Amino acid sequence: MGLPRRAGDPAELRKSLKPLLEKRRRARINESLSQLKGLILSLLGRESSRFSKLEKADILEMTVRFLQELPASSCPTAAPTPSDSYREGYRACLARLARVLPACRVLEPAVSARLLEHLRRRAASATPDGGRAGDSCGPPGPSPPPAPSPPAPPRDPGLWRPW
Numbered sequence: 001m002g003l004p005r006r007a008g009d010p011a012e013l014r015k016s017l018k019p020l021l022e023k024r025r026r027a028r029i030n031e032s033l034s035q036l037k038g039l040i041l042s043l044l045g046r047e048s049s050r051f052s053k054l055e056k057a058d059i060l061e062m063t064v065r066f067l068q069e070l071p072a073s074s075c076p077t078a079a080p081t082p083s084d085s086y087r088e089g090y091r092a093c094l095a096r097l098a099r100v101l102p103a104c105r106v107l108e109p110a111v112s113a114r115l116l117e118h119l120r121r122r123a124a125s126a127t128p129d130g131g132r133a134g135d136s137c138g139p140p141g142p143s144p145p146p147a148p149s150p151p152a153p154p155r156d157p158g159l160w161r162p163w
Contacts, residue, residue: 033059040066087123094119 037059041048043066054062097119101112 036060036063090123094123 033056037051037054038048040059040063041051044062094116098116101107101116102109107115
């Protein structure tokens with residue numbers, strides 16, 4: 001047998017609050033279903049007076065059917081691909097640079113114009129890795145020297161030491 005419970009015991013409190021919480025939850029569900037019913041009937045072009053007594057399952061089924069029949073073009077577009085996002089950012093930076101560069105007069109106007117023109121040409125074929133599709137910016141630099149090869153082991157079968 002357990003100990004007698006006090007009036008302020010958390011278990012007793014939960015026991016008395018559970019029906020109230022469940023009542024509120026059901027009221028929220030019913031209110032949302034009522035709003036959904038009004039929305040879906042107006043979207044389907046039906047009079048709500050004719051459908052005053054719809055079951056909850058009917059409202060949900062009508063909504064699912066309506067959403068499935070929506071054309072793909074009316075659905076919100078998917079998140080942009082990383083390359084689209086990169087291009088958008090590149091263009092935004094270029095636009096800002098085009099406003100700021102002439103105003104700050106860091107470069108001569110001719111150099112500034114050449115730089116902006118170069119960046120505009122690159123914007124058309126910019127890729128997320130910073131390169132251009134198919135070619136590189138400017139003349140190719142010297143190729144990096146080949147990595148040194150590891151020392152060859154000695155030819156005699158004796159003990160080989162790397163130092």
